[in-house]
Amino acid sequence: MFRSLALKMAENAAKRLKTDNGVVAIGTHNGHFHADEALAVYMLRQHIPSYANAKLVRTRDPKLLEQCDIVVDVGGEYEPARHRYDHHQRSFNTTFPERATKLSSAGLVYMHFGRQIIARRLGQPEDGEQVGLVWNKIYLSFIEALDAHDNGISAYDPAGIAAAGLEKRFSDGGFTLGAMVGRLNPNWNDPIPEDPVEAQAAEDKRFELASHRIGEEFDRDLDYFTTAWLPAREVVAEAFAARTQYDPEGRVMVLKKQSAPWKDHLYNLEEQAPESGKPLYVLYPEKPTPDAKWRIQCVPVSKDSFQSRKPLPEAWRGFRDEELDGISGISGSVFVHAAGFIGGNKTFEGALAMAQKALL
Structure with a gap:
């Protein structure tokens, strides 16, 4: 049943592509979604003009992904020249400059498009010093946590914690950026519509909600670091020089x-x-x-x-x-x-x- 439903959902995705001639398409995988591709899609659609009205195609079918203008978190390819941004292949080991955390699709899209996003917000050239400062800061304060979460990297070394005999005193609810998106997936026992079109639409609706939810948090960071944190640098630099x-x-x-x-x-x-x-x-x-x-x-x-x-x-x-x-x-x-x-x-x-x- 599930296999036949998946095939019908893929066929439906193919029909959507064929009937949307001339519309830019962003491809990502269907099924259980995560914070990294949810944010990657949001950054492209909300902050990069060429993807502002892009159609979202959620599928794992290579033939359908090939027809997409940009693909994130699926497809087994990292080729920026072709706008392919997956990180699951064995050969992938790319990190953000001067960081050790392997990138997820969020980190890949941010690394390649983040300067453009910040430059547009500040009205400055992409290679400007202030753009670089904010680009680096947002990665450290926000994006890297998503990269680590998706790649199964703990903020603390588990062996070091065990060696020190440290234990959590209480549950923190597991409320991380990744968990915030993860809980928007359907429960294991939620009913699935029998009609493949309805099933895909229901799944996509949840993904859209998750994408906007994590995107709201990204936008808050973007606003803070461009309108409050960056202007504070001049204030602090003046005080530092006069101390x-x-x-x-x-x-x-x-x-x-x-x-x-x-x-x-x-x-x-x-x-x-x-x-x-x-x-x-x-x-x-x-x-x-x-x-x-x-x-x-x-x-x-x-x-x-x-x-x-x-x-x-x-x-x-x-x-x-x-x-x-x-x-x-x-x-x-x-x-x-x-x-x-x-x-x-x-x-x-x-x-x-x-x-x-x-x-x-």
């Missing part, structure tokens, strides 16, 4: 006007200037107004670490207001977190005094 104004060794960095996403940019700037002093504290106003209170935040040892390079003094931690004034000897105190990674003062001068005293 010796507040400490001769450059250990205090001040974001003068308002807070901005600073961690990624700070670590990147430090890599470019390895001989200069590394900031230990970052100061910034809580809001962009003259009467704003100021925060002092410790720089973590790494982006995702909870360990600070130099925590605020232990004697200050967990205290507030006048009591903290008396302990620290600095007026205008607001608080210091019990973990010592952040504090606040009513004025910039007070926050700077906290930083300079904490350096001692």
Whole structure:
């Protein structure tokens, strides 16, 4: 039954191709779908003009795939010149530049078309520096997780985890980007329409939903990194260059006007200037107004670490207001977190005094 249904579904796909002369077609496999091809199709249709109105053909029939203008995640071929982007063949070992994770169809499409997507959003040439920064950042923050998921690569080395005797304390629900798409597939015992046209249509409808769902998350990242993260680079670079104004060794960095996403940019700037002093504290106003209170935040040892390079003094931690004034000897105190990674003062001068005293 299932084999005959599959054959009828393939025949139906062939009829769709024959009746859509002149319409660009994107091919991918039918059946159980995954996050990588769902996102690959979305990026092409929503962000690449030549595929904006493309017909989607979901099949495993080589003859039907041959008629498609571009094929992702099926067909056993990786040939960019012919727009074939599969990664399942034994000979495939392509990775994103300077990364070790083998690509999936999402990574392949992003590697070849991502610069175009970002360049169009920024209104800049594809080989521009800012386009390259965002292209690399979105891969690291979003696409690589899909590549790893589809290729069965764990974020942590299983052998290392076992050797350390580490066990999960609770279930996190398994809610990853890949799982988010996977749960949109039909359940094993959901009824399948007997009519092959209806069966394929029902399956394709689910895929379309999954493609738009993962695509929404991609678009949120694209919007964030082009409109918020990238402009913050200039703000952080200015503060990084001026940090010796507040400490001769450059250990205090001040974001003068308002807070901005600073961690990624700070670590990147430090890599470019390895001989200069590394900031230990970052100061910034809580809001962009003259009467704003100021925060002092410790720089973590790494982006995702909870360990600070130099925590605020232990004697200050967990205290507030006048009591903290008396302990620290600095007026205008607001608080210091019990973990010592952040504090606040009513004025910039007070926050700077906290930083300079904490350096001692």
